[in-house]
Amino acid sequence: MERNLMVAGFGGQGVMTLGKFLADATCHSTDKNVTFFPSYGAEQRGGTANCYVVISDDEVGAPLGDAMDDLIVMNDPSLHKFLYKLLPGGTLFINSSIVTSEITRQDIKVVKVPVTGMALEMGNSKVLNIIMLGAYVGYTQVVPAEVVWNTIQQKLGKKPALLPLNKRAFEAGLAIGAEQREA
Amino acid sequence: MERNLMVAGFGGQGVMTLGKFLADATCHSTDKNVTFFPSYGAEQRGGTANCYVVISDDEVGAPLGDAMDDLIVMNDPSLHKFLYKLLPGGTLFINSSIVTSEITRQDIKVVKVPVTGMALEMGNSKVLNIIMLGAYVGYTQVVPAEVVWNTIQQKLGKKPALLPLNKRAFEAGLAIGAEQREA
Amino acid sequence: MEKIYSRTKLLREDMVSGFCPGCMHGTIFKMIGEVLEELHMESKVAMVLGVGCCGLAKEYVTYDNTTCPHGRGCATATGVKRANPETLVFTYQGDGDLASIGLAETMSAANRGENFTVIFVNNGIYGMTGGQLAPTTLVGMKASTAPKGRNPKEHGYPMHVCEILNQLTAPYYLERCSCNNPANTRKTKAAIKKAFQNQIEGKGFSLVEIVTSCPTNWGLDPLDALGFLEDKMLKEFPLGVIRDKSKEEA
Amino acid sequence: MEKIYSRTKLLREDMVSGFCPGCMHGTIFKMIGEVLEELHMESKVAMVLGVGCCGLAKEYVTYDNTTCPHGRGCATATGVKRANPETLVFTYQGDGDLASIGLAETMSAANRGENFTVIFVNNGIYGMTGGQLAPTTLVGMKASTAPKGRNPKEHGYPMHVCEILNQLTAPYYLERCSCNNPANTRKTKAAIKKAFQNQIEGKGFSLVEIVTSCPTNWGLDPLDALGFLEDKMLKEFPLGVIRDKSKEEA
Amino acid sequence: MGKVEIISERCKSCGYCVKFCPKGVLAIGKQVNSKGYEYVEPVNLDACIGCAICGQVCPDGAIDVYR
Amino acid sequence: MGKVEIISERCKSCGYCVKFCPKGVLAIGKQVNSKGYEYVEPVNLDACIGCAICGQVCPDGAIDVYR
Amino acid sequence: MARQFMKGCEAIAEAAVRSGCRFFAGYPITPQNEIPEYLSRRMPEVGGTFVQGESEVASINIIYGAAQTGTRAMTSSSSCGISLMSEGLSFLAGARVPMVVVNVQRGGPGIGAIQPAQQDYNQATKASGNGGFQMMVWAPSTVQEAVDMTYAAFDYAQRDRNPVMILADGVLGTIMEPVVLPEPRSAEEVARLKAICRPWALVGHNPETEQRALVDSGDWNTKKMEQKCIDNAALYESWQAEAQAEELFLEDAEVVVTAYGISGRIAKSAVKLLRAEGIKVGMIRPRTVNPFPAASYEKLDYGRVKAILDVEMSIPAQMVNDVRLAVKDRCPVETCLHAGGEIMGRREIMDAVRALYR
Amino acid sequence: MARQFMKGCEAIAEAAVRSGCRFFAGYPITPQNEIPEYLSRRMPEVGGTFVQGESEVASINIIYGAAQTGTRAMTSSSSCGISLMSEGLSFLAGARVPMVVVNVQRGGPGIGAIQPAQQDYNQATKASGNGGFQMMVWAPSTVQEAVDMTYAAFDYAQRDRNPVMILADGVLGTIMEPVVLPEPRSAEEVARLKAICRPWALVGHNPETEQRALVDSGDWNTKKMEQKCIDNAALYESWQAEAQAEELFLEDAEVVVTAYGISGRIAKSAVKLLRAEGIKVGMIRPRTVNPFPAASYEKLDYGRVKAILDVEMSIPAQMVNDVRLAVKDRCPVETCLHAGGEIMGRREIMDAVRALYR
Ligand SMILES: Cc1ncc(C[n+]2csc(CCOP(=O)(O)OP(=O)(O)O)c2C)c(N)n1
Ligand SMILES: Cc1ncc(C[n+]2csc(CCOP(=O)(O)OP(=O)(O)O)c2C)c(N)n1
Ligand code: SF4
Numbered sequence A, B: 001m002e003r004n005l006m007v008a009g010f011g012g013q014g015v016m017t018l019g020k021f022l023a024d025a026t027c028h029s030t031d032k033n034v035t036f037f038p039s040y041g042a043e044q045r046g047g048t049a050n051c052y053v054v055i056s057d058d059e060v061g062a063p064l065g066d067a068m069d070d071l072i073v074m075n076d077p078s079l080h081k082f083l084y085k086l087l088p089g090g091t092l093f094i095n096s097s098i099v100t101s102e103i104t105r106q107d108i109k110v111v112k113v114p115v116t117g118m119a120l121e122m123g124n125s126k127v128l129n130i131i132m133l134g135a136y137v138g139y140t141q142v143v144p145a146e147v148v149w150n151t152i153q154q155k156l157g158k159k160p161a162l163l164p165l166n167k168r169a170f171e172a173g174l175a176i177g178a179e180q181r182e183a
Numbered sequence C, D: 001m002e003k004i005y006s007r008t009k010l011l012r013e014d015m016v017s018g019f020c021p022g023c024m025h026g027t028i029f030k031m032i033g034e035v036l037e038e039l040h041m042e043s044k045v046a047m048v049l050g051v052g053c054c055g056l057a058k059e060y061v062t063y064d065n066t067t068c069p070h071g072r073g074c075a076t077a078t079g080v081k082r083a084n085p086e087t088l089v090f091t092y093q094g095d096g097d098l099a100s101i102g103l104a105e106t107m108s109a110a111n112r113g114e115n116f117t118v119i120f121v122n123n124g125i126y127g128m129t130g131g132q133l134a135p136t137t138l139v140g141m142k143a144s145t146a147p148k149g150r151n152p153k154e155h156g157y158p159m160h161v162c163e164i165l166n167q168l169t170a171p172y173y174l175e176r177c178s179c180n181n182p183a184n185t186r187k188t189k190a191a192i193k194k195a196f197q198n199q200i201e202g203k204g205f206s207l208v209e210i211v212t213s214c215p216t217n218w219g220l221d222p223l224d225a226l227g228f229l230e231d232k233m234l235k236e237f238p239l240g241v242i243r244d245k246s247k248e249e250a
Numbered sequence E, F: 001m002g003k004v005e006i007i008s009e010r011c012k013s014c015g016y017c018v019k020f021c022p023k024g025v026l027a028i029g030k031q032v033n034s035k036g037y038e039y040v041e042p043v044n045l046d047a048c049i050g051c052a053i054c055g056q057v058c059p060d061g062a063i064d065v066y067r
Numbered sequence G, H: 001m002a003r004q005f006m007k008g009c010e011a012i013a014e015a016a017v018r019s020g021c022r023f024f025a026g027y028p029i030t031p032q033n034e035i036p037e038y039l040s041r042r043m044p045e046v047g048g049t050f051v052q053g054e055s056e057v058a059s060i061n062i063i064y065g066a067a068q069t070g071t072r073a074m075t076s077s078s079s080c081g082i083s084l085m086s087e088g089l090s091f092l093a094g095a096r097v098p099m100v101v102v103n104v105q106r107g108g109p110g111i112g113a114i115q116p117a118q119q120d121y122n123q124a125t126k127a128s129g130n131g132g133f134q135m136m137v138w139a140p141s142t143v144q145e146a147v148d149m150t151y152a153a154f155d156y157a158q159r160d161r162n163p164v165m166i167l168a169d170g171v172l173g174t175i176m177e178p179v180v181l182p183e184p185r186s187a188e189e190v191a192r193l194k195a196i197c198r199p200w201a202l203v204g205h206n207p208e209t210e211q212r213a214l215v216d217s218g219d220w221n222t223k224k225m226e227q228k229c230i231d232n233a234a235l236y237e238s239w240q241a242e243a244q245a246e247e248l249f250l251e252d253a254e255v256v257v258t259a260y261g262i263s264g265r266i267a268k269s270a271v272k273l274l275r276a277e278g279i280k281v282g283m284i285r286p287r288t289v290n291p292f293p294a295a296s297y298e299k300l301d302y303g304r305v306k307a308i309l310d311v312e313m314s315i316p317a318q319m320v321n322d323v324r325l326a327v328k329d330r331c332p333v334e335t336c337l338h339a340g341g342e343i344m345g346r347r348e349i350m351d352a353v354r355a356l357y358r
């Protein structure tokens, strides 16, 4: 079994961190194989930023699949550019604060999370990726939420002041994810 | 028919010029093929300097033969180093002013020309190579002497003052060569 | 009302630059375009781009340009200019490009007095590759390959390109500018114009150093980076004309 | 009677150097050997030979040495010295090697303040390859690739390596010497010794430039070349200490 | 006396124009362009003197100035 | 007072020692070594003061000096 | 050992340190910047040296100097940066100085693209510089393999007194995946490994009692220079026995896919999917690309194998010539290619195999 | 035309000028110094430019600049100097800029020996830099051929917008022999040849009325970068039809000697001597080594040919792999080799042939 996720957005939206935390947590909590593959443009900022996470029982072959089980899009251009990669039956996670286009594909599930808005409400626009990570984990349950939280904690170790905010962000995401899973 | 000549001596003895003049004259006076190949050490001065002249009716193959019809040695070390390359029946031209070792090979002809001494007598140690060139041409008659002289004249064109001296040197060599040929 | 300022036509109307927010590469390419327009040289120009963030300009500008191997701008420009002396040739190079890998090419072309112009953008860091130590990185300033900051014992001191070039006889014009405020930005534009004019008049080698910020790799937002630029960078790299032979001639 | 002078034991007794008559490379290798003996460093030394006529010394000296790619002496020496700081490391480089192809390596190592010594032999020409133009060739002086002589319009002016390096902060000691007469020859030896001592004391980068003749490629016999060296070369390259931080410290 | 027009798609929200405008005409707005940047808006357009400083310092040429 | 010994095989006839010897002790000789150089010979050995200048300036270390 | 989640570049760097590498010099270039960045932090911790060279030319020569002292040394770069090291690599190999060089390949030619590719195969295996020298070239396809090969590379380099190359690519350099790191060598062991180089190393020898060191890639004497070449050729020949390849499903394969490095990994996954469909496809994945594992192709049953499919992220294909030399026309050799930063997909490999299988 | 007695290097330089070359940049290195030296005199005479670059790295990039204007440009070097041009050559090929590069090979690896060798075959034909680009590589074996190939090389370069290499060696660079020089192109013709490059050349275009020139070896867009590679591959493929070889006595040959360049010339002489002895030996001498003239080996009658003898001044042998790819195991391929500046002798070739003939 192999599960392919792509996360796409602007540079600066924390797309890479989202993917990396998820993959790292998987590595440490399971004996599955997992790869995280970032894909950058030439620009240091503001270009597109995508990453791929593959979780597999067997060795991981292509670290970036050509067909995705899950797709997270953080902005409109990414939606248009990558939606075709999502397999029928796959799940699309969208940052519904700024991705406003209508989703016409009928063969997929759609999870809408207004992460930009939620982050601004929490007082720090940067935590939008942690909210989305929560939502993804809450919805897919691909790794236990605690493990992901442990990873976040560990990686943010150097800046403990940020932990409470991130905890709130992650849990808010988890809740939305879990809720939509049940819906 | 192919004729292989090697000229060997110190850097500074005009070994290269000797070979080059001969080859150039051959190019312009015959329709034979001819190559001139210089071989230097890493040093700019004072190392060994050798060159090879091949004159052939057919295309020239190796521009430096492994077996020589003629060998000109301008100093002792060159004699010891290269004598073995001379074919049986070949001709050895030696600068007998400074090459004093006895020649033990019986299967070759030896033409002795005291070019260093002769040049000093003429008042310019540098013309020793022109004397030797004269001797070689006088002895072998491989190219007409006038043609070689023309070449010398042309190459020295920029320094006409040197012409009379070189003419004397060349003719002195010619005379010795012709004399020994008849002997 | 009349439009008195808008972006030079020599940047592609339909394009947004790839530079980071606040990056002064954008400002400089804008001014180069303005100068080319003012000098009516837009059809006679050949820009030689170094390798660095400036490479993002290759599709952004509307005029002839080339990208050459990292650091070799002054060699490539030597070829372009000598082969076609009527072209206005300039290189655009970062500090890593010009003063690290390309130092020999830069200095040798300057020493030959090649008749082209160098726009040298000194942001004290490797921008494009993510913040590694540059020859011009300030003492104590952190870089991704100098995690504890530039340490003189290990890395030596920041290099002063204009002062070094000033030891050569041939260069005609060397000035250090910045874009840290509107006045200096205008001075920079004037320096670029002067350098291009020197070339048109066949005066030889001119170099305009522009001290800028790299908010992204300095890890500062654009306005804080502006502060660092003024407080630290311009201390190490004082602005001004280092050489102007037209003054000597006069 | 006592033997008071004979060739250093650090040149191979059984060997005659490959240098041309009157070539001062010979004199310099002799003095380096003498200094190493005096400092008792003959077993702790690693010489990095550039590519040029100096390469003829690789079999001539009795101590450890390496030949590195043309121009890369200062890079190679950086590696040798940093990997084994207890070794006395010096490069020996010609003007083509150090100031043309190797300029970036030379300046970058100097700028880092690497703790090794550079012996820089400036004969104003490419010796080994047969007299091509060097960065230090005098204006008007003929070279096999500048048949009409160095022309400032085309080739620029001679480069002054010590003065350029003096624009960097890190270098500790820079002196220009010659071997044109016995007194200057002795000064050169003293400078070499001082540079080696600086290194042993961990002071950082020292460079001794030695202005010499190349009789062969100048097309002069050794004594006439000596005249040219004194009359022309030393005019362009005045002798003396360009920097000595030990003086500043004192 | 002067007027500015923001080409909002070009703005990257660096704040230079805001900082250097002598008349406090400009401010970073709340709206986000398609690249995700909160672009600049004139908040005090009447005060504009058309000095063009904002245009000159804008790295991205996001401001047209009229007078 | 002094004495020099020429290692003739090493001499390349450059003439430096001849030029710089303060006492005119040395001269280029007429004999040629195996490399073809006319090597230096002491022509006025009695005048030698053993100052070693000749040895120092000789690029090839062809002179041993005694005192 | 517990597995760690590491980025390819950092894992390679850490493996080098654990193998005893104590000197790194390199110049920034995407996509391998994390190697120098990691080592700029890590080297001081183990008493090693990190130098950011002023260029790739300088860096390879700094390594030439460092490695001459017997210190285990490494450099890394990507594609065009490796080109700038050509002369230096040729010198190192000519002077028989050990070191490890990592090429995290990107698209080419020239500056190409910063995205992953495999376009430097011929350069790595046939001519990383002038003079016909060779290096062992190891081609990892996972981060774990990159770690293991890097760790071993230093031993090969020291054994042979010759450079060894790790031929990675931008995917391997930038992906993160779980990896088990090898045991670090102790400080004593690292010192011992350096000490045994003393006889040839440029460390200062006593001219009266020892043989002095002369490290050089050239010789004025052409006979001696020729002998160097003969000795080198014998070394290269000796590697043949050490060629390695992963072989999969060859027993009954009718189509054999062959690919190295990142393509090998993707192809392997495609091969498994095809097997699940019942297609008799096998695979040869060279782990060493120099020496090339010709023996793996030699033992194929060409009565049964209909075709070989060479998969590379290079246009034109490069490894294909080595495959052809090994296959000797006993069956057709076809290609499935990408280049310029475009990454190979499993589906296209599967389609290509299906087309040959029919 | 009358024949002239010229040194190889000078003849190459003069042929370049006659073909319309108006720009030379290079750095001194033995054994090719006479090329820059000659052109430093000659270029000003024809209104061309001579620049002594500060290094080979600088020189190739000066050429990159000059050639971008459509000016016919050339550089030359030898072995280790060519290595330093690797990145630049890859850029030129990646950006599809025409120029001619001459490698007067000497012994290697590294600094090697200043004497002649043929040790850069793989570098020239397989990987003169990163990224898998290729150049046409012409291998002269006489000064006349060097002249003719150089003259033609500029036309191929301009036709293909790609670098072309003349792969000579130290013997050819330094021997003098009679040569007939081609007609010089007129100033008008040279100007015309330059003018037709205008559409792509970096000469300044009007941004409003013309397509601006953008000369670059890279592309941020990987799809476009891949397309560049595909276009390049098609160009390389198209050369196959232009491969050239001299064939001698193949009708009844039982042993076939194969060699290029200087070895080819020496071998040819050996072959003739062997024929005079009645030995049925033939010869294939590639004149282009990229494209490699595989067709010449294809048409051999392997029922009769007992063996092929590959003669190279390279150890290990390099061309032999291309020969093997062409021969496809239909007969044994043996070698007769020298390297490191040692020059091949006729006698050893003759002995080697005799040994195979028995
Ligand atoms: C030969 C080579 N080495 C390294 C690189 C990678 N590289 C690209 S840009 C760059 C440095 C850019 O720094 P700088 O010149 O200061 O320009 P900035 O981005 O800061 O404006 C480097 C090292 C390359 N492209 N080519
Ligand atoms: C990469 C490379 N380029 C060129 C050469 C050829 N070469 C050998 S020595 C030399 C120049 C020597 O001149 P310099 O450094 O001044 O030393 P000198 O012989 O004058 O003492 C050159 C160009 C080389 N060996 N390697
Ligand atoms: S990384 Fe720095 S130099 Fe590059 S575009 Fe961003 S701010 Fe500008």
Ligand code: SF4
Binding pocket: B044, B045, D018, D019, D020, D022, D023, D024, D025, D053, D123, D127, D128, D213, D214, D215, D216, D217
């Ligand atoms: S060529 Fe010049 S530098 Fe070289 S050994 Fe001769 S005199 Fe000395």
Ligand code: SF4
Binding pocket: E002, E003, E004, E020, E021, E022, E023, E024, E025, E026, E047, E048, E049, E050, E051, E052, E053, E054, E055, E065
């Ligand atoms: S034109 Fe001047 S006053 Fe008006 S907004 Fe711009 S900076 Fe402010």
Ligand code: SF4
Binding pocket: C022, E010, E011, E012, E013, E014, E015, E016, E017, E018, E039, E040, E057, E058, E059, E060, E061, E062, E063
């Ligand atoms: S200067 Fe330009 S980019 Fe920066 S905030 Fe103002 S309009 Fe936006």
Ligand code: SF4
Binding pocket: F002, F003, F004, F020, F021, F022, F023, F024, F025, F026, F047, F048, F049, F050, F051, F052, F053, F054, F055, F065
């Ligand atoms: S020791 Fe002094 S006096 Fe004696 S020969 Fe030498 S230089 Fe002359």
Ligand code: SF4
Binding pocket: D022, F010, F011, F012, F013, F014, F015, F016, F017, F018, F039, F040, F057, F058, F059, F060, F061, F062, F063
């Ligand atoms: S200085 Fe030395 S080499 Fe020169 S002439 Fe005197 S002894 Fe001979």
Ligand SMILES: [Mg+2]
Binding pocket: C052, C094, C095, C096, C121, C122, C123, C124, C125, C126, C127, C134
């Ligand atoms: Mg920078």
Ligand SMILES: [Mg+2]
Binding pocket: D052, D094, D095, D096, D121, D122, D123, D124, D125, D126, D127, D134
């Ligand atoms: Mg010199």
